[in-house]
Amino acid sequence: MAPMSENATGTFDITGWDEKATEERTGAKMDRVIVGKVFQGDLTGTSTTELLSVHTEAGPAAYVALEHFEGTLHGRQGTFVLQHSAGATDGVQWLKWQIVPTSGTSELKGLRGEGQIIVGPDGGHSYTLGYELD
Template sequence: MTKHAAGTFTLDAFDAGEPYDVHQETKIARVHVEKTFSGDLTGTSTAELITVATGETPRAYVAIERFEGTLDGRRGGFVLQHNAGGENGEPWLSWKITEGTGTGDLAGITGEGRIVIGPDGGHSYTLDYTIA
């Protein structure tokens, strides 16, 4: 049975390296991120991003993120694969649990969800998941 999780997270660290690829206004860089989750997911994570920006505006990123904490009363962790971009000026951010990465009480977890950045810059998430 698929379950639904929702909540918010804060960015505790956002350490962007200097772009390693620059072509005219397009810059590609690595970023290390640390987060704290609230809501149905409670815990912390670290992520490594590869970002694309034009000028000062972020345009897309891919990332791998390791979450550790609790979900639905179950303690453990898993890895999320991110994919983000934009279309007609509107950003979209999706993530998927990487198969086989669940640990502890979250072993066997699968699922996918979305990240939303609000007008105030706050971050919220949804995650639809199952645990085998």
């Protein structure tokens, strides 16, 4: 059977922000943070993210993270892991997600794809996720 290609969209709320470590370095501040989220839309569930970020004099500069999602994707129950890559140039942010291959469980086994996080002018978060599922 051919893989099924779909797109997921929705929003999420940040429910927890626990700074674990901060290190000041010349020209940069580095943080390690655990982030909790609740998702609405085509993804429904919760996640925990471990995030490493760097801030410079110009503001947030970049972050990388691994996020473990638990819930449903278009009604299919399971878990999977997202790898984040993000940065900002001249105040313009870009945030990308990639599903970690082989991380899907239960009805999400075989899940793969990528997407992005969009931060609105009001600070709200939305997402798009293009994916394939065997």
